[in-house]
Amino acid sequence: MSLADSTAAEQPVRGRPRSEAVERAIIEGVMKLLEEGVSLAEISIERIARTAGVGKAAIYRRWSGKEELFVDVLRTTEPEDLELPGTSMRDDLIVLLESLRRRGLVNRSSAILHNVQAQMKSSPKIWAAYNNTVIAPRRRVGIEVLRRGQRNGELRLDVDVDLVNDLFVGPMLVRAVLRPDADLPEDLPERIVDTLLAGLRPVSSPVP
Amino acid sequence: MSLADSTAAEQPVRGRPRSEAVERAIIEGVMKLLEEGVSLAEISIERIARTAGVGKAAIYRRWSGKEELFVDVLRTTEPEDLELPGTSMRDDLIVLLESLRRRGLVNRSSAILHNVQAQMKSSPKIWAAYNNTVIAPRRRVGIEVLRRGQRNGELRLDVDVDLVNDLFVGPMLVRAVLRPDADLPEDLPERIVDTLLAGLRPVSSPVP
Structure with missing residues (x-):
């Protein structure tokens, strides 16, 4: 699914879902740059903003900086929270x-x-x-x-x-x-x- | 010990020791660049040759390329060959x-x-x-x-x-x-x- 499609399709009324869509756009923007072979060192907040189609402020409102954002990108690739059977x-x-x-x-x-x-x-x-x-x-x-x-x-x-x-x-x-x-x-x-x-x-x- | 000193001091007659000094100069050249914070990607054979004070041919005579040379550099930082006690x-x-x-x-x-x-x-x-x-x-x-x-x-x-x-x-x-x-x-x-x-x-x- 392309991110651009999803943001265009859903135009939610209240803050929460809208905000989630922006967050997703930013994270997918970083993924896109990585897929293009851009190194972490070369990825600036400005470039992420441009790729995600958001303002730099939208990024800084959510993350203190590049490092924190990268970790969230990596976290989205982690498997879901574990359900332990608890039997033994x-x-x-x-x-x-x-x-x-x-x-x-x-x-x-x-x-x-x-x-x-x-x-x-x-x-x-x-x-x-x-x-x-x-x-x-x-x-x-x-x-x-x-x-x-x-x-x-x-x-x-x-x-x-x-x-x-x-x-x-x-x-x-x-x-x-x-x-x-x-x-x-x-x-x-x-x-x-x-x-x-x-x-x-x-x-x-x-x-x- | 500075490498430059050692090559200047010993002027061996036959090939072997001379060749070892050159090899050491090349490996220490790479280490020097790494210590200066130059990344592997930025280190070219040309730059290594310049740093080590040797010709590019001296490097290519010993290593097929950057990768092989880097591995030898890393190998020099590994501990000596292991002496296993063999008791159990x-x-x-x-x-x-x-x-x-x-x-x-x-x-x-x-x-x-x-x-x-x-x-x-x-x-x-x-x-x-x-x-x-x-x-x-x-x-x-x-x-x-x-x-x-x-x-x-x-x-x-x-x-x-x-x-x-x-x-x-x-x-x-x-x-x-x-x-x-x-x-x-x-x-x-x-x-x-x-x-x-x-x-x-x-x-x-x-x-x-």
């Missing part, structure tokens, strides 16, 4: 890893996304904003799932949940983000979770 | 993870290195070259250590060593590369390895 720590962890796997697949299929994420890392300000709004909250969900697991007797009590979160998330991120040629098969989340729970020593636990 | 799979894995931890610490302390690695990811050609010459060989060492562990009875036989390698390496890389604010304490390699071997289920194996 194991099930919740599998859902969490599955969402990372899907995100990895989306990133791979989108050269733009991949490129933007790489560029973002060279800008400490954008990276910090992305970390605070996207990564940190996801991390907090993982830690909460693990704490619940400890309360339920699904996870050892003598482990540092912060480290354990990295044990689960790390292998998935390595494949999804750092090794673009690595397999991301459907059963990967389950295999990671179950292998970590069981441990790698041959003298495994006596329970089945 | 556990000990070897700890040494492997320790080298990743050190590399993470070096990257953090060097804004240039960090920046170059980020830029590199936006260039599929350079990334592929880096992957082939630096990452893939390291990966092969890890897989070999795990296979030996399976033969020695230190690692379960019913696991995919490729996945298990990611289970060990993933948490360290997530902290060292993806989460620049994460702790990298000295005992991290040991904690990762021992936690993975023991497993995370509370009903742990009967051995102490």
Whole structure:
């Protein structure tokens, strides 16, 4: 769907929807520039305004600057908020890893996304904003799932949940983000979770 | 040590050492440009030649192009080849993870290195070259250590060593590369390895 069409088609009466359309126009304007291969460094507020067909003030009313806007652009490409089944720590962890796997697949299929994420890392300000709004909250969900697991007797009590979160998330991120040629098969989340729970020593636990 | 000094001081008679000095001058030339904040995209063979005080032909005689040269520059910043103790799979894995931890610490302390690695990811050609010459060989060492562990009875036989390698390496890389604010304490390699071997289920194996 072209954004220009949608703004022309709907001419809402009150502020809210109108404002959402403007916001969408701005975000899609940035996406359009990125798709054209313009680098983050070259994208100015002025250029975004021109591409989106809005005034610069409309942008500054919503975002303090480029960095904040870029993070919102990236956030629109993230999967929807997670629905955790809550049936067990194991099930919740599998859902969490599955969402990372899907995100990895989306990133791979989108050269733009991949490129933007790489560029973002060279800008400490954008990276910090992305970390605070996207990564940190996801991390907090993982830690909460693990704490619940400890309360339920699904996870050892003598482990540092912060480290354990990295044990689960790390292998998935390595494949999804750092090794673009690595397999991301459907059963990967389950295999990671179950292998970590069981441990790698041959003298495994006596329970089945 | 200034490179200019060293080339002036030693005027070797035969080809080999002379050639090494030129090679070093070229690599240090690239480092100098990077330190000055010049981006990979802006660094041309011509500019490198000028900075290093050599002819363009001297560069093309050694590298097929910019990408190959950049990878060699990055390789000089990598830690030395690893000496694995070979006493056990556990000990070897700890040494492997320790080298990743050190590399993470070096990257953090060097804004240039960090920046170059980020830029590199936006260039599929350079990334592929880096992957082939630096990452893939390291990966092969890890897989070999795990296979030996399976033969020695230190690692379960019913696991995919490729996945298990990611289970060990993933948490360290997530902290060292993806989460620049994460702790990298000295005992991290040991904690990762021992936690993975023991497993995370509370009903742990009967051995102490």
